[in-house]
Amino acid sequence: MKAPPARAPLGFFYAPKAMTRSLTISIADDEAFTRATLRAMLAALGHRVVGQAENGQQLLDQCQGAPPELAIIDLEMPVLDGLATAEELRATRPMPVILLSGHPDFDHVVRQQEPIEVYLSKPVTLQSLDEAIREAVSRFGQAESALAPKPR
Numbered sequence: 001m002k003a004p005p006a007r008a009p010l011g012f013f014y015a016p017k018a019m020t021r022s023l024t025i026s027i028a029d030d031e032a033f034t035r036a037t038l039r040a041m042l043a044a045l046g047h048r049v050v051g052q053a054e055n056g057q058q059l060l061d062q063c064q065g066a067p068p069e070l071a072i073i074d075l076e077m078p079v080l081d082g083l084a085t086a087e088e089l090r091a092t093r094p095m096p097v098i099l100l101s102g103h104p105d106f107d108h109v110v111r112q113q114e115p116i117e118v119y120l121s122k123p124v125t126l127q128s129l130d131e132a133i134r135e136a137v138s139r140f141g142q143a144e145s146a147l148a149p150k151p152r
Helices: 032-044 057-062 082-092 106-110 126-147
Strands: 023-030 047-051 070-073 098-100 117-121
Touching: 023 032, 032 047, 032 126, 047 057, 057 070, 057 082, 070 082, 070 126, 082 098, 098 106, 098 126, 117 126
Parallel strands: 023 047, 023 070, 070 098, 098 117
Antiparallel strands: none
């Protein structure tokens, strides 16, 4: 009899409910391994990664042409950090933003920042990523609805 693998493949223990549609998503993280892992997880969830950046400025440059529907941005990156990148995206190309960090005090440090729909702590699981995407899209939609002009 064959022994089970040491590590379970992505999604082995978590079967996400399908979203109504696939999203286009950009990732900004200075760690290549994290970008590759997120890309694989997003594909497993049925989403399409349309941009990958090592820093916030690269992400902003990539979003000039065809912006994604959602951005996942690491908090601590060189050149332009996650909060500054999220603020710039919000000003130029509004979209849901998930801020990602492995910092132990992450939740307490940045919770008051406005341009972020969802905070996600590393290490990311398939389930936590799926839940974060759903929450970010929902909160962004609610904020957009609140700002929309009311019919007379």
